[in-house]
Amino acid sequence: MQAPTVGFIYPDHAAEDDYPLAAAVLGARLPVAHIYGTDLHAIPELLDLGSPDKLRHGAELLAPQQPDAVVWACTSGSFVYGPEGARDQARALADAAEVPASSTSLAFVAAARALDVRRVAIAASYPDEVARLFVEFLADAGIEVVSLSSAGIDTAAEVGTLTPAQVRELAVTNDHPDAQALLIPDTAMHTLAVLPELEAALGKTVLTANQVTIWEGLRLVGSTAPAASLGTLFAEGHSYVGH
Known part of the structure; x- marks a missing residue:
């Protein structure tokens, strides 16, 4: 059976090397196409980054790879549109790519539902104003945020330089005992290589942006x-149908 091909539209450059790492583990083709915008975690810039024209261009860049599905690999550039806006964004991307499509924000919801996770803590790298939009996005899906921390890092490039030790510190210091899972919602952060360590340290599920994005594409x-x-x-090969 031929390995699936899932294409990812990734903003700028930061932690895109999480994708070949996952591809090697999963035996899947996970090509990444880059689109560019202002590298700033601020609402106007994020709305521009996730605009239909930019995502259509990303779909065009992926077309030669003949993907079976496409995912917009950006949490803030999807939840900034709100729940319905994020769903519209994914539908427009599916039309442009002519294959099923989704985004990292929708992937977090699908992953939480697949694991029956209803109460979460968030360890966000974003400024607080942006992080709170993610809280609202999750609330619309019936997911309660029992704790929110915002590291206040302004750019994705800076997030991409965080070391494994710094990522572990972010997770450990921002968990909450009432949370069933910890969410780390930034695809600019390298997390795949440290996931087992994070879950062992916290004793619970950890969902990170690049992890759920890849899972969503394969789903x-x-x-x-x-x-x-x-x-x-x-x-355990969890799956969930629908958003």
Whole structure:
């Protein structure tokens, strides 16, 4: 059976090397196309980054790879549009790519539902104003945020320089005992290599942006092969149909 191909539209450059790392583990083709905008975690810039024209261009860049599905690999550039706006964004991307499509924000919701997670803590790298939009996005899906922390990092490039030790510190210091899972919502952060360590340290599920983005793409093509090194979400081949 031929390995699935899932294409990812990734903003600028930061932690895109999480994708070949996952591809090697999963035996899937996970090509990444880059689009560019102002590298700033601010609402006007994020609205521009996730605009239909930019995502259409990303779909065009991925077309030669003949993807079976496409995912907009940006949390803030999807939840900034609000729940209905994010769904519209994914539908427009699907039309442009002519394959099923989704985004990282929608992936977080789907992953939480697949694991029956209803109460979460968020360790965000964004400024508080942006992070609170993610809280509202999750609330619309019936997911309660029991704790929110905002590291206040202004640019994705800076987030991409965080070391494994710094990512671990961010997770450990911003968990909450009432949370069933910790969410780390920035695709600019390298997290895949440290997922088992994070879950062991916290004793609970950790969902990170690049992890759920890759899982969502594979879910769209019906591939849910287990991969324990990519955290609880991948450990048992969880799947969830619909948003």
